[in-house]
Amino acid sequence: MNDNQLYFDLLGLTTPWIVKNVRWDMDEGHIDVFVGHSRGAKMSCPECGDFLSLHDHTKERSWRHLDTCQLQTIVHASIPRVNCATHGVLQVQVPWAEPHARFTILFERFAIDVLQRCNQTKAAEILGLSFDGAHHIMERAVTRGLLRRETNVAAHIGVDEKAYKKGHSYFTVVSDLDKGIVLDLQDDRKQSSLDAYFNSQTKEEKSSIEAVCMDMWEPFSLSVRSNLPDPESKIVLDRFHIAKHMVDSVNDVRKQEHRLLLGEGNRTLTGSKYLWLFNEENIPDDKKANFDLIRNLVNKTARAWMIKEMLRNLWTYKSKAWAKKYFERWYSWAIRSRLDPVKKVAKMIKNHLNGILNFFDHRLTSAGAEGINSRIQAIKVAARGFRTKEGFKIAIWFHLGGLELYPRTS
Ligand SMILES: [Zn+2]
Structure with a gap:
């Protein structure tokens, strides 16, 4: 088999395409493959498929292909143009690459596989591309995937916020809680951010959303209230977020008590911060004895921690009515605790009780969204800080969008 025939097969070409020449450039370390077509070939109009004589050719273009014989391999061709009576003069669709691509389809497919398995810097190194070159492939894959996507609606959705830079420049993440994929990314964390997601949907699509799991963040609940029918039955306040507020209140009580004790020369709470963040069942074995000891020596922090632990029992109830009764008992205990940070969170939770008890109708948590x-977060760390928010969003879509990323193979 000669080189021309070998590369004809490697590129998956069919007639009237031919490989005209293969040039090995050992000094530069690459292989150039020149593709053309047989004389008098006819090709299809890319719009209507009509079989036409060739009009002319573009100037030569090149596409990076998969390495062959361990050398970078570049395909070169002048793309034929047809003159369609209906559609005018157009470039034909070449079988080895998508329109406007800088890479062959086989290279893009391989690059997508590599990019899915390691971070962008490492992938670029493996593929012999720049960071931006690798990003270009991700961007094209995401555009392709979003165009192919049939819906951005799910029965159970989660809404959360994410910071691009620490503490500012937020964006809103909407996810499908059953499939664990991202459905939408919108700038900011305002009511208008979530509105923009709902605005992309038909009335029927909006009605098919059964529950929205979220934190006690007013702009998001305002958006659900103004966009979905029967919103009061659909907003489910997420227990992980509520637990986080309770943990923060325990931490605040600890800081206050620690300051008081230090004033008396008592260092019992010194270095204990992380112990109080554990749930009871997660306290490491080697820390249990120490934690029990501290709990018996301090009053306020130990009570705050116990109140936080007791609230977690709420979600173990089977019936909404019993959960409600349990909450009332818990609330009266929390509110009489004389611990201000705990009382503050307890009041906030009581104000959102409807959304918390909706859990018992839908039984969903944002565990998927937490994932x-x-x-x-891992994508952000792996990219060591994206230069632009758009770049970060492309990576999120690429890895978590559940999209069909591959270019078609002919
Ligand atoms: Zn046509």
Whole structure:
């Protein structure tokens, strides 16, 4: 088999395409493959498929292909143009690459596989591309995937916020809690951010959303209230977020009590911060004895921690009515605790009780969304800080969008 025939097969060409020449450039370390077509070939109009004589050719273009014989391989061709009576003069669709691509389809497919398995810097190194070159492939894959996507609606959605830079420049992440994929990314964390997601949907699509799991963040609940029918039955306040507020209140009580004790020369709470963040069942074995000891020596922090632990029992109830009764008992205990940070969170929770008790109708938590959150964090760390928010969003879509990313193979 000669080189021309070998590369004809490697590129998956069919007639009337031919490989005209293969040039090995050992000094530069690459292989150039020149593709053309047989004389008098006819080709299809890319719009209507009509079989036409060739009009002319573009100037030569090149596409990076998969390495062959361990050398970078570049395909070169002048793209034929047809003159369609209906559609005018157009370039034909070449079988080895998508329109406007800088890479062959086989290279893009391989690059997508590599990019899915390691971070962008490492992938670029493996593929022999710049960071931006790798990003270009991700961007094209995401555009392709979003165009192919049939819906951005799910029965159970989660809404959360994510910071691009620490503490500012937020964006809103909407996810499908059943599939664990991202459905939408919108700038900011305002009511208008979530409105923009709902605005992309038909009335029927909006009605098919059964529950929206979220934190006690007013702009998001305002958006659900103004966009979805029967919103009061659909907003489910997420227990992980509520637990986080309770943990913060325990931490505040600890800081206050620690200051008081230090004033008396008592260092019982010194270095204990992380112990109080544990849930009871997660306290490491080697820390249990120490934690029990401290709990018996301090009054306020130990009570705050116990109140936080007791609230977690709420979600173990099977019936909404019993959960409500339990909450009332818990609330009267929390509110009489004389611990201001705990009382403050307890009041906030009581004000949102309807959304908390909706859990018992839908039984959903944002565990799926939490998974997405931690994966978004991992993407951010792996890219060591994206230069632009758009770049960060492309990576999120690429890894978590559940999209069909591959270019078609002919
Ligand atoms: Zn046509």
